[in-house]
Amino acid sequence: EAQVTQNPRYLITVTGKKLTVTCSQNMNHEYMSWYRQDPGLGLRQIYYSMNVEVTDKGDVPEGYKVSRKEKRNFPLILESPSPNQTSLYFCASSQLGAEENGYTFGSGTRLTVV
């Protein structure tokens, strides 16, 4: 089954403790992206990647890092999480040049930073 898998689904952590949210897709998509969802703001793009070793900032990149060492994986790293990063996070992937096929989203990761 074609899918984007995020882990964990839920995470509660303390301020300053480094964490990684994993994202993996099995569709051989070049493009992958991370979004955060906050009430009243919709989903906002954090980082995206057009291919292996190619990443770029989205609209709200501060406090986050990403890496794309393999095509299928695109982890989101919070080196020193803060309470304002409490949010619902989504990973997405798509085939470059095939925008008509749309995007596949993961099931989301609900992060709470206390």
Added chain:
Amino acid sequence: AQKVTQAQTEISVVEKEDVTLDCVYETRDTTYYLFWYKQPPSGELVFLIRRNSFDEQNEISGRYSWNFQKSTSSFNFTITASQVVDSAVYFCALSEERDKLSFGAGTTVTVRA
């Protein structure tokens, strides 16, 4: 500047009523894609429809219908004869650059039995 505006923050209806969600977008591109997603209380994003900028045909899928009007930059979504299971947050989104989705703030629909 907000590229996608969903004017209604919350809509509450009684079952079997129709409900229309407004979506207005802003772009200078001639080629773009518009999407609607549903987010039920469980939190996942469920894809509903995708429309490209060259296809202004309205679409109906069961109780769902979409009205795309380039002249007013709108892509409105109507749920006919709403049901409790339609209670969710609905997002309109625009893809104009290569593979970037810009989302509206979302409209929370509550359908009461």
